[in-house]
């Protein structure tokens with residue numbers, strides 16, 4: 076499942092194809108992969124009953140609008156249009172500009188394609204640009220979603236915690252005060268910290284030498300600061316390597332990531348710890364497979 080480094084790599088790979096281009100047409104090939112204003116916020120697959128989809132206005136998916144750029148918060152990727160106010164275009168990145176947010180879910184991806192390129196299998200939404208190029212959102216397993224946000228990302232992203240790529244120790248400590256749950260569960264909670272998933276939680280906890288089940292609120296401030304530093308460093312390194320490709324992640328040009336070769340714990344249960352040689356242990360935290368070193372990451376260590 077794509078986490079912050081993969082989404083950021085994808086964002087950087089598609090942005091040059093989009094900036095300054097006008098969306099000539101939007102083709103929605105699967106309506107239930109799009110959520111507009113008035114539709115279930117989490118998408119139709121996770122909504123109770125069978126909600127009737129609203130009628131989507133083409134501009135909600137940016138048809139006819141010119142793209143100002145892309146943005147990212149945690150694992151969410153936004154394509155933002157220029158906002159015209161009283162006939163003027165403003166470049167202010169306020170979160171108010173019309174946007175679509177693409178949530179990749181398990182297997183979602185976004186591809187920047189030439190005019191006559193074949194579409195990826197399971198393409199659900201296609202944006203045709205004024206220069207003939209195309210941006211395709213595809214998702215075989217369909218846990219992803221395209222959210223149409225004509226009023227911008229501000230409200231949609233209000234529930235997300237601070238972005239993990241820039242998290243500082245004090246800000247992280249403030250969000251862990253008083254919580255008894257396991258530190259790994261807290262790291263995975265997008266309202267605490269936006270962008271970390273299973274891979275980078277395990278890698279960051281190993282780097283900070285914290286046991287994944289330690290109660291988050293009991294960790295001393297200097298150790299939380301080390302954790303925040305580890306999160307930032309590992310995410311930055313992963314972005315430099317184009318993210319991690321475990322099964323099918325690709326950036327917008329079809330390139331796989333390479334950071335999976337640098338994983339120190341994720342996916343390595345039973346293999347020797349790269350620091351001390353002890354076989355790595357596995358357990359489940361917050362319903363997620365978790366790998367750690369019992370020697371390097373002792374409980375309440």
Ligand SMILES: [Zn+2]
Pocket residue numbers: 348349350351352353368369370371372
């Ligand atoms: Zn070890």
